[in-house]
Amino acid sequence: MRMLLTLAATLALAGAASADTLIDAKTIEARIAETMAERLPAQGRYKVMLADPGFTLTLPDAAQGKFDIAGLTYDAPRKSFAAALAFTNANGEREYVRLGGAAGAVIALPVLARDVAAGETIQATDVATLDVAAERVNAQTLRETGAIAGQSARRMLRANTPLFAFDVKKQVLIKKGELVTVTYRVEGIELSTQGTAQADAGEGDAVMILNTRSRRTIEARVTGVGQAVVTAPNATLAAR
Numbered sequence: 001m002r003m004l005l006t007l008a009a010t011l012a013l014a015g016a017a018s019a020d021t022l023i024d025a026k027t028i029e030a031r032i033a034e035t036m037a038e039r040l041p042a043q044g045r046y047k048v049m050l051a052d053p054g055f056t057l058t059l060p061d062a063a064q065g066k067f068d069i070a071g072l073t074y075d076a077p078r079k080s081f082a083a084a085l086a087f088t089n090a091n092g093e094r095e096y097v098r099l100g101g102a103a104g105a106v107i108a109l110p111v112l113a114r115d116v117a118a119g120e121t122i123q124a125t126d127v128a129t130l131d132v133a134a135e136r137v138n139a140q141t142l143r144e145t146g147a148i149a150g151q152s153a154r155r156m157l158r159a160n161t162p163l164f165a166f167d168v169k170k171q172v173l174i175k176k177g178e179l180v181t182v183t184y185r186v187e188g189i190e191l192s193t194q195g196t197a198q199a200d201a202g203e204g205d206a207v208m209i210l211n212t213r214s215r216r217t218i219e220a221r222v223t224g225v226g227q228a229v230v231t232a233p234n235a236t237l238a239a240r
Helices: 002-017 025-039
Strands: 021-024 045-050 056-059 068-075 080-088 094-112 127-133 151-153 168-170 172-174 179-186 189-197 206-211 217-224 227-230
Touching: 021 025, 025 045, 025 068, 025 080, 025 094, 056 080, 172 217, 179 206, 179 217
Parallel strands: 179 227
Antiparallel strands: 021 056, 045 094, 068 080, 080 094, 094 127, 151 168, 179 189, 189 206, 206 217, 217 227
């Protein structure tokens, strides 16, 4: 009985040692994408999809789980590629597998994780990222999360769609005609008064404020809801 168990264990170990290694399509796609970024004249990220998404590369024990990208050509107009994968076969010889598929340069852009209604403020939790074909990106495309979070939607915005500068605007913190607390700081002195906003404005925007006492108009920069600081060093808040 003990001899049978020992023999069975030995056979099991031998089978495990000679087991093939299976490399899935996602792993191969990632390797090809990395190679493209390294070898192509235009550096960047690439998205690769094998023609057969269910393809599996079977590596014999002799390959030790390793394979190389031995050849790679890319047809930019057609957005297609042809590659040769190389590995060591059971006879210790170099063996090749050829395959192809689609590929293209991509840029990771911030997008909305949900639909946002016109006038709604976009929260940081509403922002996700999406790989978008590089040719769809232009000077108006928003590329930074900070350019979206905290902004207000100018129109109905759909999820998982690239956004442009004209799609969003700063959240209005001061509305035209509202009373605003204006602060003026100079040489350790801080003065505050109230004024009437002459236009809508968001954080960091310059806005003209009419001093309700002196009836003078000064320029101030919005710092918060109903709050602004004087930006012109020669401005005065005093009533005269």
